[in-house]
Amino acid sequence: MDDYKRQLARTLAETGALFFADNLVLKDGRATPYFVNMGMFRTGRLSLELGAFFAKMMLSRDLVKNTDIILGPSYKGIAIALSTSVALWKEYGFDLPFEYDRKEAKTHGESGLSKNMFVNGTFFDGCRVFIVDDVATSMGTKYELLEKIDAAQKSMGIKIRVTGIGIAIDRQQTTAVYDGNGHVVPGQKGNNAINDFVSRSGIPVYTGAGIREVVNYLYNERVPVLIHGSKRPIDEAVKTQFDQYLQLYGVG
Numbered sequence: 001m002d003d004y005k006r007q008l009a010r011t012l013a014e015t016g017a018l019f020f021a022d023n024l025v026l027k028d029g030r031a032t033p034y035f036v037n038m039g040m041f042r043t044g045r046l047s048l049e050l051g052a053f054f055a056k057m058m059l060s061r062d063l064v065k066n067t068d069i070i071l072g073p074s075y076k077g078i079a080i081a082l083s084t085s086v087a088l089w090k091e092y093g094f095d096l097p098f099e100y101d102r103k104e105a106k107t108h109g110e111s112g113l114s115k116n117m118f119v120n121g122t123f124f125d126g127c128r129v130f131i132v133d134d135v136a137t138s139m140g141t142k143y144e145l146l147e148k149i150d151a152a153q154k155s156m157g158i159k160i161r162v163t164g165i166g167i168a169i170d171r172q173q174t175t176a177v178y179d180g181n182g183h184v185v186p187g188q189k190g191n192n193a194i195n196d197f198v199s200r201s202g203i204p205v206y207t208g209a210g211i212r213e214v215v216n217y218l219y220n221e222r223v224p225v226l227i228h229g230s231k232r233p234i235d236e237a238v239k240t241q242f243d244q245y246l247q248l249y250g251v252g
Helices: 003-015 044-060 076-092 109-113 140-156 193-201 211-220 236-249
Strands: 018-025 031-036 069-072 098-100 127-136 160-170 205-210 224-227 230-233
Touching: 003 044, 003 205, 003 211, 003 224, 018 211, 018 236, 031 211, 031 236, 044 076, 044 160, 044 205, 069 076, 076 098, 076 127, 127 140, 140 160, 140 193, 160 211, 193 205, 205 211, 211 236
Parallel strands: 018 224, 069 098, 069 127, 127 160, 160 205
Antiparallel strands: 018 031, 224 230
8 A cells, every 4th residue: 555545545534534423314315334524634734744645646657747627516625625725836846737627607797708617717728627526426526627618628619638537535336226217226236336337438537545444444553543533543333334334335
């Protein structure tokens, strides 16, 4: 496990961004024994640590040379895009602009000039965009962002190329399965969400760390994690529940 991944794992534990609790439900409707909330990286130090993690990931995979703009989907991706841009400049001297989208179209100010759903106005013809986000589960947020990018390039009459997507934590699980009424079917595996996304979009996805290696590292090192409201090392019962969950819904 790379040093920057170990640092991320320890910071997830330190901040309570990774936690185990009862009655947790994902956006797709499935129950889960754990959650990752990158919103807990909410101080200057922690924000810079998160940006440094993404910057190191991009440098280690030689992605910076093919990137003009760092884009983060609102809302949590905004802070990640900003902190990544700062870290790339501070640590490596790469001065890249950052961008983020609106949830709703602007209805005042310069809104009459453009229906663009992006805030900082960094896009230009032929620009290469690298997307950064916190967690990969169903990839639904990423599909929505690609639709906004497509609408932006059509309205602006330019070409925008998404060169890749960087994810801090891959939950390493399949998509949800729904019945005819749109209700999630518990215990049934769908497809590999990231593989499906890459196949459909043609855009590569780079994951910083998989949840298996994060939890295994914290478990083996006896690092205290937020479990049912208190900090303690991951015990056998919690680890077994986690392993069973990934056996049920996990990939690979």
